[in-house]
Amino acid sequence: HLAIAAAQRVGLPLRIAGPISDPAYYAAQVAPHLGEAVRYVGHLDHAALSLLIGGARAFLCTPCWDEPYGLVVAEALACGTPVAAFARGAIPSLLDAGSGVLATPDDVDSLADAARRALQLDRSDSRSRAVAICDAETMIDGYEALYEEMCAQHTGVNPATPMWPALAAGRSAPRSARAL
Template sequence: MSNRPLRIAMVAPPWFELPPRAYGGIEAMCADLTDALVARGHDVTLIAAGRNGTRAQRMLRTYDVPQGPRLGEPLPEVWHTAAAGRLLDDLDVDVVHDHTLAGPLLARGRSVPTVVTTHGPLDGEPGDYYRQLGDSVHLVAISESQRSQALDLNWAGTVHNALRASDFPYRRDKEDWVFFLGRCTPDKGMHLAIDAALAAGREIKLAAKCSEPAEQAYFEAEIKPRLGRGVEWLGEVTGEHKKHLLARARCLLFPLQWEEPFGMVMIEAMVCGTPVVTLRRGSVPEVVLDGVTGLVRDNAAELPDAVEAVGSIDSRDCRNHVIEHFQPDTMAAGYEAVYRKVIAATTTAPAPLVPAPRREDMLPVA
């Protein structure tokens, strides 16, 4: 088992195809991980919605069309889980790797281990949910910061997310404006990014998904009043357009207001040679090397000076940091180690002791 190729069932969420054409961070991670595992010689069966753009040896489809327009509704996720469970019943695999929220509910009835990547925050109900699952699932954190939020969960490892550096352009010479890229939500701190850029005397371009009611409400309350001279709203940008904006910007300005579990946008910027100016929240110290690939500050009042000072960061250090630490093969090696660990634990674990029934509990046979 320590050397032979593994048979892996990869269960993706139902919202976007793999790889996603636009928004879909979890789906992008699943696609990169699938391709890297296949490149390492493993047999991967992908269970997902829509088309298959990965190198998985086979795909079992739940929905013909991804359910992105229904994101936030419970039924597509539950239906997808039921369909995936039925498909998994007929598969001969060594391990199931589930990236959905509802899917782990079926893990308790399987003979093979289920690995679950915790893609979101773990405070409050999400952490309590995984506690209810107990040791029926083997959890993988995407950062040590995320894992520290709930040390009591059944952790099998920590594996950082990754991206393919070759998919992103590198540009050494930067233009004199700063960039915000993320969701249009208060926890990403877009309003603080605008204030910091203007205080630093720099123009800022804003690119964000703004389709859900809560996102639109935040935009109307905090962003729209700040638009005007020096503040350009681009809306949601994707594909090559997004990558070239990242490569051109003086820096990515990312004033987080929550404990970010990972933050893919930070490594997307750095691989383009663009440093990150951000706050010390969540996974930031694990992702950005302060003074080398960006500037990490403790409060928003320090951001304008950081925008000025970021010009001293060498763009080559930014890209090399991502290549050394956040490539898909590195991520796949981390998950492979987790798979082998939980498979070994499952196959060597002794059968649970079942006490013999007491005489008074036994019913006579008719």
């Protein structure tokens, strides 16, 4: 409902896609606003969703929790669509000044302002940001650096040392360890 209010303040149409996981919320907060300017297009397959997001002038992301990654933001960037999003969880780490604009969480005026500014961004910068941060090698390097940093925080742990002697001998880890 916050994206609806922000889009209305900016004066742009809004297309909402995805499953309706909370029918009561949808009935109370979304359905009353549906019309030409605000449309629910359903739960789309990946190809149709990519076309919708790629054809949008901006993508509004309004999580109500600390999003641990923000896959929808990465997908919008991959489509070359600038993002206006609440600054929650990991979302700020996905955006830079050329690809998106952050808004104060739960603040419709801030989101509307972010949307206006996102509309001015160059789509190619959004796509470039996705390529830079979502590339498999870049992500692997980031995970390895994080792993090494976490291991270094624990005295005497070398990230290159196997946790179980069986791993050093080339055998698989104990069943209980594989379940971790």
